[in-house]
Amino acid sequence: MSIIVNVDVMLAKRKMSSGELAEKIGITQANLSILKTGKARAIRFSTLEALCRVLDCQPGDILEYRD
Amino acid sequence: MKTKSRKEIYGLSIVVAILCTLRIIWVIIESFNYLGIGELLVMNSSVIWSEEIMPIQITVFICRIVFNLLFSGAICIFLFNLIKENKNGVIFPHKNIIVLYIATGSFFVSSICNQNIAPLLHWGENAPLVINVDTVLYTILLLIFAFIYKIAVNISEENNLTI
Numbered sequence A: 001m002s003i004i005v006n007v008d009v010m011l012a013k014r015k016m017s018s019g020e021l022a023e024k025i026g027i028t029q030a031n032l033s034i035l036k037t038g039k040a041r042a043i044r045f046s047t048l049e050a051l052c053r054v055l056d057c058q059p060g061d062i063l064e065y066r067d
Numbered sequence B: 001m002k003t004k005s006r007k008e009i010y011g012l013s014i015v016v017a018i019l020c021t022l023r024i025i026w027v028i029i030e031s032f033n034y035l036g037i038g039e040l041l042v043m044n045s046s047v048i049w050s051e052e053i054m055p056i057q058i059t060v061f062i063c064r065i066v067f068n069l070l071f072s073g074a075i076c077i078f079l080f081n082l083i084k085e086n087k088n089g090v091i092f093p094h095k096n097i098i099v100l101y102i103a104t105g106s107f108f109v110s111s112i113c114n115q116n117i118a119p120l121l122h123w124g125e126n127a128p129l130v131i132n133v134d135t136v137l138y139t140i141l142l143l144i145f146a147f148i149y150k151i152a153v154n155i156s157e158e159n160n161l162t163i
Helices: A007-014 A018-025 A029-036 A045-055 B003-034 B054-086 B096-126 B133-160
Strands: A003-005 A063-065
Touching (some): A007 A029, A018 A045, B003 B054, B054 B096, B096 B133
């Protein structure tokens, strides 16, 4: 997949655990893991919005395109 | 899946299971009659086992039992997988794709055998080979359903990876 989701970097900056993040955005830890490992095929705007709200960042801070 | 839809599927699955069981019992009883055991469904006095076409008669006789069993079994397994996986939140189980293909193939063969067993055993060498247009039509429809089901499985799996 060419779109990388850099959640780990933001988690480290905000000093938050994966479990805590999953709970706050309303997804399971398994799904968060799928997102972090690049296995996700798509992300809903609602999930992206929740991620940005909880991590206090912009979509561009967590989404990266690699050729 | 909504509770009402689930209950409808359960109800229909029970009906299908009963019908498949009855179908198999009917085929087995008729097969015994063709072998000269009992005369519940077939007057076995009119059955002709011709030496000239015996291989064809035996082949159709055995294939009829086997593929009817296979078709009924495949349908029951399809529904069983559907109900079982639905409890885990999976609407379109992946393993049902191959089950549908098996059901389609076995339906085609069993239908041809069902249509031809009586003429073969009552008319012997004079029996014409019968392939009903409905058999071909329903087989194609089942195949189309199998293809659509496969697409549904792929979409469902992709949806599961949509976070």
